[in-house]
Amino acid sequence: MTAPAHDAHNARQERPSRTALGRALLSAGVLTPDWASAFAAVPRSGFLPDLIWPWDMETGQSVPVSQTDAPEAWYGYADADVPVVTQWDDGRHTGTDPGNVSASSASMPSVVFGMLADLDVKPGHRVLEVGTGTGWNAALLAHRLGAENVVSVELDPTVAAQARTALDRFGLPVHVVTGDGLQGCRERAPFDRIIATCGLRSIPRAWVEQSRPGGVVVAPWGTHYSNGDAVARLVVADDGESASGLFTGPVEFMKARTQRRPLVPHAEYVTGSVADGDASSSTVTEEHFLGGRFSSQDFVLGLCVPDCVRVMAERDEGTHAVWLYGLTDRSWACAQFRDHAATRVWQSGPRRLWDEVHAGLAWWTAQGRPAVERFGLTVDTAGDHVWLGEPGNPVPGGAAA
Template sequence: MTDLGYQPEQAAVRGLLLAVGEELGRPVPPEWKAAVTAVPRHHFLPDRVWLEDDDGALRACDSHIDPERWFQAAYENAPVVTQVNGGNDPDDEDDLWPSSSASSPTMVVRMLEDLDLRPGLDVLEIGTGTGWNAALLAHRLGPEYVASVEIDPAVARQARASLNAAALNVEVICGDGALGWSPGLPYDRIISTCAVRRVPKAWIEQTKPGGIIVTPWDSPMLGWCLLKLTIERGQTHGRFSPHSSFMLMRNQRTNLRIFRDVVRDGQRPGRSTTRLSPWLVGGNHWEARFALGLTLDDVWTTWEHEPDVPGVTTRLWVATTDAGSWAAVDHDGEQDDRFTVWQFGERRLWDEVEAAYAWWEANNRPGPARFGLTITEGGQQVWLDDPAEKNPFRHLKGALDVAELD
């Protein structure tokens, strides 16, 4: 990493801790304040990062070319993209997508707090990334109590070098995080810095009874929450909490496009109308989208603006991840209380969406904190308010067993 020792590092760290505390609504706990102070974030960023410009597009920022902007990004209370396009040079500068990043410091502290750490506990981290999170863990517990798995060889090498330079010689393993790391088991805690749609069985098997797993959660509809699980003999259970967004674990990702994978020539969709606004389903109503993601499990959405369809200004596409069923909801640019719906496939997908949304409203619009997850040998199951409520979605028409997540 570039040596920017001349920069006002201490002031930057103090400013970052104040920003994190403000977002948390309380001061950063002393043990994590000490770790953030002792392990400067900029020592773990690569010399080249990618930052959003005024139009929201990613643009490279190099510490050798623009050290002030690079250093400023290191101490903003925000995520920083540290790799694009899987580490490959893009053919087009405008065709960039983030493939690795440094998480928001507030989110880092939140997740570390959720681990409920104390000296002597062994921790496995899934997704080393820059190594900063592992460094904070190592400062708190000692490097010998921390192991970290990273799937990308280049990212793993960079993180290992940064950790060694900080004299925090955490064991960094290049491998598939979904498999955990069996040579070090059992662990008291597992923390994942990538989101999952299924909690890998290996994580549960490698965690001691009474141990804790903290991971971001994702559904095809929305990745937005954290999940904190407690391991018990025979079952694992925990609750969700809101406001997080992480990249999905690589082996759980799907790469679907409506006109490449879903909609095909010769399909004859049925036509109907709806009063449910597509913006309530595909817009910024995060709590509704989170609940729909849990309820429908395999459904995703995407917008098409100004489609080449007479009388249609905006269209919301809804499809299943197996590309077998889809729906399109059209807005004519004028009416906001009635929309045309097209549906194709074995499932009447928009009917399922309407039923799920009505269920969410009938249950007083529950937020993420009211939902939980139980994992047994039989699979994973979502519940609302009470773990004894094994299938809160059982009354939904056209959504049989939608709470079964495995």
């Protein structure tokens, strides 16, 4: 996959679609005035390869678009507030059809600028970015702070090389390190700010150690329960031993490769029929259980039912089955939601996973169904701990899976 053959000057040329994007982001309050000049000078289009797979809102799937073959459509997606996949299957993918696992991307501009606002950079700050990707986020930071104050770490050598090329083309020679960003970049520490552009299931201790006291870490965090994350904004304590702060909102990111969800082979859990499990019924409805996209339910249940994966089957003639798989043993549960009928449940194994879900929903309801922004995260030498409202109020089971 190669970068498009346009130069930085052509990429900067103003287009109606890009102007509309800027106005929409400013109107929504996502693009703040202090980032407006970076948005104007550093377009996302200058960091995308010729072949991209943007998320098409109408079809609900990734679609291949080539700048060479369809430049108008390509720029339309580059200037749209949609995520754009730039690599599949850790670089093993070939052809134009989408691959199996998205491995690198350019995030939605609204998410990018929302997280940059959370980062709250000031002149002179030194920033570590984990997950260089296309290089666009690093370029925005470099435009604001100077390239000498930004270090970016990318695990994939090919992706890192392409990002360096794009950054150099814009005159923003950020120091891009090819390596494991979860280890930070000790030789360039300490940092005033650390930002991750990949979803995490635990915050690396190295990031806290490589931050200055009072430094800020911004990272998407979640559990293996679902793909949903929330942006954690953590402030490093004065003693440098811990970091703590609230979540600022729900997001969904590609996961750090070493923290991806483990495989859950169904046949190793359900060796016979679902009817072999213990059967019961439940008053929990599909809406109460699932909510909508970016709902609090997914996030909260991931906390209250740790070490668990939720998998949704395709809807079939008025029924919708949802499976739960334990990650520490072979416990499983299946809930079958039916239109205008009680929910049927089967579960098996040492853990009663559906009972844990039911208890988690009851706890969340008793707390007033708090949104993601009411929860917070503390990272210390003992790991990650999630709380509600304040650190002294832990969530039942609220640690990373």
